[in-house]
Amino acid sequence: MTVYTRILGTGGYLPDRVVTNADLERTVDTSDAWIVERTGIRTRHVVAADETCCDLAEQAARRALSAAQLDPGDIDLIVVATTTPDQTFPSTACLLQQRLGIRGCPAFDVQAVCTGFVYALSIVDKFIRTGSARCALVVGAETISRILNWEDRGTSVLFGDGAGAVVVGAASAPGVVSTHLHADGAFKELLQVPAGIGNGGAGSPYMEMKGNEVFRMAVTILGRIVDEALEANGMARSELDWLVPHQANIRIIQATARKLNLPMERVVVTVGQHGNTSAASVPLAFDQAVRDGRIQRGQTVLMEAFGGGFTWGSILLRY
Known part of the structure; x- marks a missing residue:
């Protein structure tokens, strides 16, 4: 019997502190308009000084477990997508595992920046399809505010913190229909944090982005990966119920929708309230649309994302 991966429950969490555009006007040369x-x-939401990436991940994970009506002990695999782990090691997944009281199952992080959750869910899909896991927790969690230069208006206005999660399990019917992952390191300098461990901390410890170049690449690639997923499954654009895109910029989202002739009413948009939450972006948007009743069981959903690396990818699923 063919085994598929089905989403059993979703969860999301945003820090309490809200930073408005008016707040940013007081610290950087910008305006709300x-x-x-x-x-x-x-x-956008920003973590408190004593709040960690694992704190966010735990809240989202517990909400996803509650929605799935499962206990932490039912989980046999944990994958956390994050660019901003609490420590170099252990992984945030291992820290989360301890918080949830789970012992012995595999737990690891995935680093693909804004495409991280798409990468993580794709990896977990392979575990479940091969029988290596039966019930998994997949989390995208970020404290991006900690790698922002708040005096750089090109990045400080764009990003926020948060976490989104799904619990997935083995099923006899899709579920996850197909996943499509890509990367091209040739564009690494367009979006990066230069300082690291291996280079001795050389360069800035904050995010650097060449915004215009990233925008052009994102619009081109996101339209292409949506078509890739549909063509791989012999589907027409009209058969897609929902697009859940990475929440980077409303203009990128709108341009992608136009390329697909997809009305914005069928696109989940949270960027106005959340900003770009990197690996948390897609699962947060998905959770919100599930919880407010827009995304219904049996509907076809396409998740897509684009991030530093560059990395990009999509997941076609039936919820």
């Missing part, structure tokens, strides 16, 4: 016109972002 400028930010909204170019990005669609009005607010």
Whole structure:
């Protein structure tokens, strides 16, 4: 019998602190009108000084477990997508495993920046399809605010913190229909944090982005990967119920929808309230649309993302 991966429950969590565009006007040369016109972002959530990436991941994970009506002990695999782990090691997945009281199952992090959750769910899908796991927890969690230069208006206005999670299990019917992952390190300098461990901390410890170049690449690639997923499954664009895109910029989302002739009413958009939460972006948007009743069981959903590396990918699923 063919085994598929089915989403059993979703969860999301945002820190309490909300930073508005008006707040940013007081610290950087920008304005609410400028930010909204170019990005669609009005607010973003930012962690408190004592709040960690694992704290966010735990809250989202527990909500996903509750939605799935499962206990932590039912989980036999944990994968956390994050660019901002609490420690170099142990992995945030291992820290989360301890928080949830789970012992013995595999737990590891995935680093693909904004495409991280798509990568993580794709990896977990392979575990479940091969019988290596039966019930898994997949989390995207970020404290991106900690790698931002808050005096750089090109990045500080764009990003926020948060976590999203799904619990998935083995099923006899899709579920995850197909996944498509890509990367090209030739574009690494367009979006990066230069300082690291291996290079002795050389360069800035903050995010650097060449915004115009990233925008052009994202619009081109995101339209292409949506078509790739549909063509691989012999589907027409009209058969897609929902697009859940990475929430980077409303103009990128709108451009992708136009390329697909997809009305914005069928696109889940949270960027205005969340900003770009990197690996947490897609699962947060998915969780919100599930919980408010837009995404219904049996509907066809396409998740897609694009991030530093560059990395990009998509997941076609029946919820």
